[in-house]
Amino acid sequence: MNTKRIVGAALASTILFAPFVGQTTAVAADSFYTNQTNAERADITNWVANTSEQIGNNISAQHINLNNLNGSTYVIQWGDTLSGISTATGISVRKLAYDNNIENIDLIYAGDTLVLNRSGYVPTGWTYDGDGTRVANTKVTINNFVDNSDHSVTINVSPVAPSGEGTSDDSSSSSTDYSAPSGSSVSGESDDDSDTSNDTTTSDSMDSDEFSDAVSEKLVDKLGLSEDDADKLSIDFTSSSDDEDTESDDADSDTQTVYDEDQTVSLKNDKLTQKNAKKLANKIYKQLDEDGKTADITDADEIEVTITEDGSDYNFNVTLTTESDEDSDSDTTDSESDSTESDSTDEDTTDDETSTQSDDQETDSQEDNQNATTSDEDTDTTDSDY
Amino acid sequence: MHKKRWTIVGIIVVIILLVVGGTYWNMSHSVAKKVPGNTYRYQSVSKDKALYITFAQSGDQVVVNQNKSTALKAATNSSDFNSEYQTQSKDATWTYKADGGTLTLAETSKDNKVSQWQYNKILATSKKFTSHSFTYQIADAGQGQVKSKTVFEKVN
Known part of the structure; x- marks a missing residue:
């Protein structure tokens, strides 16, 4: 009788607190950017692929047991690649892509959550693009202007100057777009920099x-x-x-x-x-x-x-x-x-x-x-x- | 006698100024001469990540890696450098340019998108070089300038 009461209380508690647990994960993902400065976001180390050991450490740091991956949720970190996550977890890139509905595995975003699940299968017809070697992109535009003049910066000493990409003042005319993909802004963004960022994401011409x-x-x-x-x-x-x-x-x-x-x-x-x-x-x-x-x-x-x-x-x-x-x-x-x-x-x-x-x-x-x-x-x- | 003493003091001061000024000028203009063939460890602004950068003995190629052993192997000889560079180039091409007190690292992705980090106001010694700000243009991410001191320590 007493056991039944305890089990009942445990069940009720689980049902009661389950939404909060889920919400905490979502908040963790959204708050990924809010606790960082633009200096930290723009740091070159974020744009070089992490080793699988580093990714394994990142996963462990989120209290995820690498030996028991049955639907664990991992917040993608700077420098992560899907292929690196695959190596670190032992879950195939294909399975990761399928479980998380990722069509282009070279387009993942830092701060997004990834379901890690070793069990299950991938339908034979499932396809995806990319090879999973590109590092996680940003969901917010990382702009940090010092002069607020024309919202662009100049790279004076550039090894890629002959191609003309990204080295001129009028970066808007360059083929490289220096803004995060539209529609990928994070609702949890709250720092001052984000205002600058979001406004400058749309430098394209409008009608x-x-x-x-x-x-x-x-x-x-x-x-x-x-x-x-x-x-x-x-x-x-x-x-x-x-x-x-x-x-x-x-x-x-x-x-x-x-x-x-x-x-x-x-x-x-x-x-x-x-x-x-x-x-x-x-x-x-x-x-x-x-x-x-x-x-x-x-x-x-x-x-x-x-x-x-x-x-x-x-x-x-x-x-x-x-x-x-x-x-x-x-x-x-x-x-x-x-x-x-x-x-x-x-x-x-x-x-x-x-x-x-x-x-x-x-x-x-x-x-x-x-x-x-x-x-x-x-x-x-x-x-x-x- | 008194005048002679002041003359000597003046000459000494001028010599000191020349030496200090010359040293400073040399440190602020020597990064291009110091980096070829060497590996440097760069620590992130937030101090939680590190990066190893091996500059080619000649040319503008650079191996950028989070793995120290890979970076050090690239610095062994030009053959190993080329090997590591080719491996790295499957994902992206990294190049650099150093001029005066400025060094820029550029990544060109497979779809020809260019990201660049230009380190400004560099003071270089034989063991490390220190930048006092960096300007960045990151493809599909953003551009701007960060006024933070960053240090590249020589590890080979």
């Missing part, structure tokens, strides 16, 4: 829609808009290549523009990249903040930021829509589809004041850009945000 989305996202963040209010901000971005969109917004009856004239902010280049999107959003926010416009913006019901690219200069203005009693909702909802002809006719008949203001803004914006130019150097201090 106009992606760029405006990125600006919008950053601007929502800077303005402190809640998730519910985030939808009220929209970006009407016109790149220099989009001629058809050069008409400015149609002003609705209950809208007003924040500036009489378009404001201009400058970036160092005109590339549509994630980095530039965030820089642009930061500069727009800074301009609005300095001019004391942010309160009006956050109070508005609809916020439309019009951005027109002009080389490395970006002209912007903000149109705010506030609800009025006789509000014609059909007009406000049209703000995202400005180019429809029905809107433009509506606006002309509803509110003369704002429409004329809008027209003035459109005609004046190009000639007055220089008046409100914000220099690049002024906002260099904000680079630390990236």
